[in-house]
Amino acid sequence: MTTLRITGGRVLLPDLTVERADVLVDREAGEILAVGDPEDLANGDEHLSAAGSLVIPGLVNAHGHAAMALLRGYADDKPLDAWLQEDIWPAEAELTPEDVRAGAELAIIEMIKSGTTAFADMYFEVGEIVAAVEASGMRARLGHGIVTVGKDEEAARADVEESIRVAREFDGSAEGRISTAVMPHSLTTMSEESLVRSVEGAREAGVPVHFHANETREEVEPIVEEHGVRPLKYADRLGLLEEGNFLAHGVHLDEREIGLLTEAGTGVIHCPASNMKLASGMAPVQRLLDAGVSVGLGTDGAASNNDLDLFDEMRDAAMLGKLAADSAAAVPAEAVVEMSTTGSAEAIGIGSGKIEAGANADLAVVDFEKPHLTPAHDPVSHLAYAVRGSDVRHTVCDGEVLMCDQEVLTLDEKEVRETAGRRATELVERA
Ligand SMILES: N[C@@H](CCSC[C@H]1O[C@@H](n2cnc3c(=O)[nH]cnc32)[C@H](O)[C@@H]1O)C(=O)O
Numbered sequence: 001m002t003t004l005r006i007t008g009g010r011v012l013l014p015d016l017t018v019e020r021a022d023v024l025v026d027r028e029a030g031e032i033l034a035v036g037d038p039e040d041l042a043n044g045d046e047h048l049s050a051a052g053s054l055v056i057p058g059l060v061n062a063h064g065h066a067a068m069a070l071l072r073g074y075a076d077d078k079p080l081d082a083w084l085q086e087d088i089w090p091a092e093a094e095l096t097p098e099d100v101r102a103g104a105e106l107a108i109i110e111m112i113k114s115g116t117t118a119f120a121d122m123y124f125e126v127g128e129i130v131a132a133v134e135a136s137g138m139r140a141r142l143g144h145g146i147v148t149v150g151k152d153e154e155a156a157r158a159d160v161e162e163s164i165r166v167a168r169e170f171d172g173s174a175e176g177r178i179s180t181a182v183m184p185h186s187l188t189t190m191s192e193e194s195l196v197r198s199v200e201g202a203r204e205a206g207v208p209v210h211f212h213a214n215e216t217r218e219e220v221e222p223i224v225e226e227h228g229v230r231p232l233k234y235a236d237r238l239g240l241l242e243e244g245n246f247l248a249h250g251v252h253l254d255e256r257e258i259g260l261l262t263e264a265g266t267g268v269i270h271c272p273a274s275n276m277k278l279a280s281g282m283a284p285v286q287r288l289l290d291a292g293v294s295v296g297l298g299t300d301g302a303a304s305n306n307d308l309d310l311f312d313e314m315r316d317a318a319m320l321g322k323l324a325a326d327s328a329a330a331v332p333a334e335a336v337v338e339m340s341t342t343g344s345a346e347a348i349g350i351g352s353g354k355i356e357a358g359a360n361a362d363l364a365v366v367d368f369e370k371p372h373l374t375p376a377h378d379p380v381s382h383l384a385y386a387v388r389g390s391d392v393r394h395t396v397c398d399g400e401v402l403m404c405d406q407e408v409l410t411l412d413e414k415e416v417r418e419t420a421g422r423r424a425t426e427l428v429e430r431a
C-alpha cells in the first residue's frame with residue numbers, strides 16, 4: 001500500500017463542521033484511510049500541503065453534457081426548444097468522434113481545475129468520453145442519450161439498443177471509476193415504447209436510468225394532454241421512477257409529483273444556471289429537500305451555463321432557491337454544500353462526497369488565503385457564496401493527485417485548449 005497524506009489544512013467533515021486535521025489516503029484502493037489529528041496519523045508516503053486551505057470533498061457535477069464545451073457561447077439568449085432545434089442539434093449533427101473527445105477533455109480540465117472530481121454525463125460517442133475520463137483520472141457515470149422523435153421505428157429502436165449496449169460495455173471501466181446508465185433524453189423527445197424498453201434494458205444491465213424531466217412548462221402540457229396525467233405520474237407508470245434513477249431539472253413539479261419522487265427514491269439534479277439562462281423556471285428546491293428527495297447539483301452543458309464551475313452553481317442554487325421560495329432562509333449555505341457533495345454523490349450512486357474513513361478518496365483543497373475569503377467567519381458560507389473555482393489548489397480523485405498547485409497533471413492543458421479551440425471553429429464553419 002502507498003499512502004498520500006494531505007497535511008496542514010482544515011477539513012470539512014460530513015456534519016459540515018470544520019476541524020484542523022490531516023487526511024490519510026490509500027492510493028491503491030482509492031479510499032480515505034483516516035481523518036484526524038496530525039499527531040495520531042501514520043506518516044504518508046507522499047504529502048500534499050493544505051496549509052492555509054480547506055480540504056473539502058471533491059464536488060460532484062451530477063448532470064451535464066461535457067462535450068458541449070465546444071459549443072460554449074455559440075448560441076445564447078433563447079428558450080430551450082428554439083435553442084436545441086435551431087442551433088444546438090444542427091451543430092451536434094456535425095460533431096465527429098474526435099470533436100467529442102476534444103470537448104470532453106476541455107470540460108474535464110475545467111472541472112478538475114474547479115475542484116470537481118466526478119460527473120454524470122449524457123451524450124453520444126460515449127467511447128470517446130470514456131477515453132477522456134480514463135486518461136484524466138476523474139470519476140464519472142456516463143450514458144448514451146437517446147432521442148426518438150423524428151426517427152422511424154427502426155432508427156428509434158437502434159438508438160435505444162445503443163444506449164443499453166454502451167451501458168453494458170463501459171460499466172466498471174477505468175478501474176471502476178466509470179459507471180453507466182441508460183439515458184433516454186426526456187419524456188417528450190422519446191416515444192412511450194422506447195421509454196419502456198429503456199427501463200427494461202437498464203434493469204437487465206443492472207444500471208440506473210437518467211433522463212431530463214419537467215424542465216419547461218412547454219414539456220408538461222403535451223404529456224397532460226396526451227396521457228391525462230402529470231409527467232412524473234406518466235414516468236412512474238412506465239417504471240422510470242425507481243430507487244437509484246435520477247432525473248435532471250424537475251423545475252415544474254406539483255406536490256403529488258414530489259411525493260412520487262420521495263416514495264420512489266429517485267434523485268433530482270438541480271441545474272439552476274441552465275434553468276435561469278433558458279428561462280425554464282425556478283425549481284422548488286426547498287420543497288424537494290423538505291420532502292426528503294435526494295437533490296444533487298449539475299451545471300448542464302457549457303452551452304447553457306456557460307461554465308462548469310460548481311461553486312458558481314452553489315451560489316446560483318442558493319440565490320434562486322430563496323427567490324423561488326420567497327424566503328431568505330430557504331436553500332441555505334449548508335444545503336447547497338450538501339447538494340454539490342453528498343446530494344450529488346447519492347443521486348448518481350457513487351461513494352464520494354464525504355471526507356471520512358472508507359469513502360472514496362475524492363478531494364479538493366481550496367486556498368482560503370484570498371482577499372475575497374477574508375475574514376473566514378464561516379467556511380461553509382464561503383463555499384456557498386464566495387469561493388470561486390479558481391481558488392482550488394489541488395484536486396485528488398480515487399487517491400491520485402489530478403491537479404497540484406493549479407497544474408493539471410493528467411492531461412496537457414495547453415494542448416487540450418488549442419485542440420478544442422481549433423475543432424470548435426471548424427465545427428461552427430461546417431454547421
Ligand atoms: N442521441 C441523441 C443525442 C442525445 S445526447 C443529449 C442531448 O441533450 C441536449 N441538451 C443539453 N442541455 C439540455 C437541456 O437543458 N435540456 C434538454 N436537452 C439538453 C444536448 O444538446 C444533447 O443533444 C441524438 O442523436 O440527437
Ligand SMILES: [Zn+2]
Nearest residue numbers: 064248300301
Ligand atoms: Zn441536460
